[in-house]
Amino acid sequence: MRDSKIIDVARKADVSPATVSRVLNGSPLVTGKTKEKVLQAIQELNYTPNAMGKQLRSRKTMTLGVVVTDIGVAYNAEIIKGIENTANGLKYKILICDSQNEREKELEFLSLLQNRTVDGLILVTPQLTDSEIFSFADEDYSIGIIGRQINHPFIPCCFTDNIRIGREVVQHLMEQGHCRIAYISGYADAPDSIGRQEGYREELESAGLTFIPELMDIGDFDEQGGYEAFKRLRAKNQEFTAVFTANDEMALGVYKACAELKISVPESMAVVGVDNIRITNYVEPKISSVEQPLYAMGALLAEKLIDQMNGSVRAEQQLFMLHSTIMAKGSSVKGG
Amino acid sequence: MRDSKIIDVARKADVSPATVSRVLNGSPLVTGKTKEKVLQAIQELNYTPNAMGKQLRSRKTMTLGVVVTDIGVAYNAEIIKGIENTANGLKYKILICDSQNEREKELEFLSLLQNRTVDGLILVTPQLTDSEIFSFADEDYSIGIIGRQINHPFIPCCFTDNIRIGREVVQHLMEQGHCRIAYISGYADAPDSIGRQEGYREELESAGLTFIPELMDIGDFDEQGGYEAFKRLRAKNQEFTAVFTANDEMALGVYKACAELKISVPESMAVVGVDNIRITNYVEPKISSVEQPLYAMGALLAEKLIDQMNGSVRAEQQLFMLHSTIMAKGSSVKGG
DNA sequence: TCCTCTATTGAAATCGATTTCATTTCTCTT
């Protein structure tokens, strides 16, 4: 059965489509007997307004696109939840793109903004360059970014204070008595790597300790990378009693290396990661980690972006920097 | 700047909108100089066909809705990936609903089928009842289900052979010398719980062992539930040397209980779970688990559903039962 | 050169709902 259209309802209720539309949209113009008739007809025909007709006329899809590199990673899933929940509350739906790190796919998805399949787009992708993103930004295309700061007149960004993360981790480790602390970054050019390293250095120096470049290595954000980086660090013959890894995956790699090298955590080596992924609580000892307000980041940016989309005036760029929390556990607290 | 419409391109190229449309859609009718002119105009205006206009006319949104109870759970994320990738390959996009187990939200999302926001819908939700789903199924609404079998003339389903999972786990445990094996199910009425229990029982009996109802308990699919169920089982004074939990979360609970009760795994207690989540490889000893072909399930169902949506004739109901693989690890293989 | 037949092209209808603007119907006053 073809579903019924507004004209069918109109005929059945013996009114015009305009009147039906008014009833549907709660206009105060239609009341009493007429309204009754229309409601009756709607009910009898089990009529539901067609979304496409509505969207075409209103020039709105009430849909937000979200691009992530991998939906299976807890980091992204949590952000998506924040976005989705907030968006749903504001009557928006979520179109997802799991790019699997293919920039092709990400760029293609961006074009959904241009053809108006989505009203706005949120990017959670470290890989696109600023200029690639700028090329899609337009007075009239709403883009928002999470996990990264970008300088553009009207692209809102929500990210964490990476410098502060670095400082707090180092501070925490110093409180535990460490003064030779290594740092394993992710990709060298990732803002997260750089910011956390910056904080690491700042805190060391402001504590009067010397910053030793040899105590830093690169682990590409994954377990294997962390494992290898740790081994390289050890090979340098520079003493250190603690490692700060820019994420938990690399901390897991450090654990693996320590197990192989018979280095006990935390007695001989303290470890602190970032993201506080679930596994940190299931390994022995539990991995101390910095928890980022991911859900809140998603929720906040979704709200601001939708605001901006519906606001008549486009405000100046909005930057939202949120703070993280260090969760001290067994890997950095002796007897903890 | 308002984006340009087909009429703008038409004027610029000095042809009619019909001709522009033909060029856009690769019609062989327009060629040579005319085609050139149009392409030129499209380029100059940076024209992109508006999706809503297109959709309204074609009565297709090229969008698939996906309802999951929690996007953050690896089980769902993997299925979504399978769906998304396949759908994208067929030019479909994915609209996600993370219901957080609220049936309200799931039902609301189902109405997107009715108002034609999506062309089809895939449900990965154990909680809606068959009849609730049936009430939305219609000759003309395409619904597919993953992880559950449903009997309806045209709702395709993709699920795993739960009985076989139960049988294979028990078989594996018997091979390791166990003959008193406990079973901890998830929610009592979940098809996964029931099917796995069925297989558990069948295999025991076909091996000539007695099936002992006291060796079964319910753990609600989460860690805490598994923990409690294991303690209750122990309290019954019925000997057992192995536990089969209907998922890995509950196996983690069993680990916790064993640690408390100083029961060593696998020496005094073998454990096997289902889902093979990542954590199973990070605890000591690693948890043996059954890996389901989740990605494949998502991919397969997406393909079949889209086929069905586009096929002129609606075939009889399609049921796809896939098989899982047991991954034997330390928790069920001594010295393994 | 004229005519027929084919290859291109365009005008207008369509998809389904909303909204403006004009028209009709009421409701009060006096």
Next chain:
DNA sequence: AAGAGAAATGAAATCGATTTCAATAGAGGA
């Protein structure tokens, strides 16, 4: 009871692209 003003209703335009069907231009044959 008549007229002014307010309230309710509908006709038609609109959103943007596609497609049918009719019309035109062009090619080839006689």
